[in-house]
Amino acid sequence: MTKSTPILQISGESGGGQLLRSSLSLSLVTGRPFRMINIRGKRPKPGLMRQHLTCVKAAAEVGDACVDGAELGSVELVFRPGKIVGGDYSFAIGSGGSTTLVLQTLLPALLHAEKSSTVRIEGGTHNPMAPPYEFIEHCYLPMLWSMGVDAKAKLEQVGFMQAGGGVITAEIWPVKQWKKFELTERGAAVETFGRVLHAHLPSDIAQREIMTASALLEWPAHHIELRYARESIGPGNAVFLGARFANVCEITSGIAQLGKSSEAVATGAAKGLRSYLASSAPVGVHLADQLLLPMALAGGGVFHTVAISDHTRTNMALIEQFLPVKFAVEEPAPGVKSITCR
Structure with a gap:
């Protein structure tokens, strides 16, 4: 891209941090500069937070970019990429x-x-x-x-x-x-697994999570491992529940937060995995969103997923602005969505 390359105008109002991160990645790869206004406009605290600012500064460093608006709370950003190093x-x-x-x-x-x-x-x-x-x-x-x-x-x-x-x-x-991506079947079931990661909190929190998740998934309690993260400098707790198949692995998670009960954390993760297992689609809803950009860079492909989120639709539209690709969504079977990139 040359200095005369037109700058892409993007509204960040509806996409949250994902829209900004995808824009940074795509700008670096394509050499296309962009201006984003109304960054995270629909969030309770709009603008750049620390992790978004780190993304911007890190992207600028690896891509020798010129940036305007790289400040905490900024709701507008101009990013002009250089050479990736x-x-x-x-x-x-x-x-x-x-x-x-x-x-x-x-x-x-x-x-x-x-x-x-x-x-x-x-x-x-x-x-x-x-x-x-x-x-x-x-x-x-x-x-x-x-x-x-x-x-x-x-x-x-x-x-x-x-x-x-x-x-x-x-x-x-x-x-x-790059190799084109194709994932339409899970393949044979390999294993299910679970873990609670626990640091500097009462142990009964983890035990209640294990009992709740195992009951909802009809697993024996010992099927979910308890790991104490003693190296963590602060308190915290996370629940991971997974299913591995020959072609794909899905993990649903719950992260402890102030005011959220152990049972609620575990229930969210367990219901997420149960919903995934009830479908035949290989790609979970969060992974679907994250595969769009690499699939487009690889020149296209197709995968089946359980559902299409607003995040996914916003991301598809953004990628089409940066790259010469088109996404199409179909429903080959009830409860299964097919995303094709050409």
Whole structure:
């Protein structure tokens, strides 16, 4: 792209942080500058929060970008990307904001660098409204591997929402050749599994979660592992429930929050997995949203998912603005949605 490349105008009112993160990734990969107004306009606290600001600054660093409006609370941002540079990077959110969302912002860009990269991100590793580390490891990255991506991640230290202090690291190699993505069947069932991650809180909280989730899923209580995250600098608790198939893995989660009972945390995660298992579609609703951008970069593909969220529709429309692709949604069977990218 040249200096005369027109700047893309984007309204961030309805997309939340996802719209900003996808815009940053796509801008870096395509070289297309953008202006986003009304950032997170429908949120109770509009504008850039710490984790969004970290995404912006991190994207600017790996892509040698010029940025206007990169400040806490800013509701308008202008981002002009330069050349993506591979290397060793370290970013600290400065709060318990999500490290996994920062990683997902940088990953597409660093796949297009000329050399490999290592990334260290400090903040929250297990947050409400964000994929927990286990989701990245077991659900997200394996899908990217099938598209020709060579990347791996590691949980160095657990960090919960308020205190932060968690660390994830990643190694990313330039993609040699993208492969089109196709996932329409789960394949044979392999296993179900569960874990409660627990730090510096009364142990009965974890026990109540295990009993609630196992009852709803009709699992024996010992099927859900209890792990004490004593390395966490602050208190926290997270429930993960998973189902692994030959072609895909799905994890649903619940993160403890002030004012939310143990039973409510576990019930949300258990109902999520139960809903997924009741469908035949391989891709869960959150993973569907996260696969759109890599699938488009890979030149297209198709997958079946359980439902289409507003996030997913907004993300599809945004990707079509940056890349020469079109998404189509069909319903090949009751309760199954097919997303095709051409």
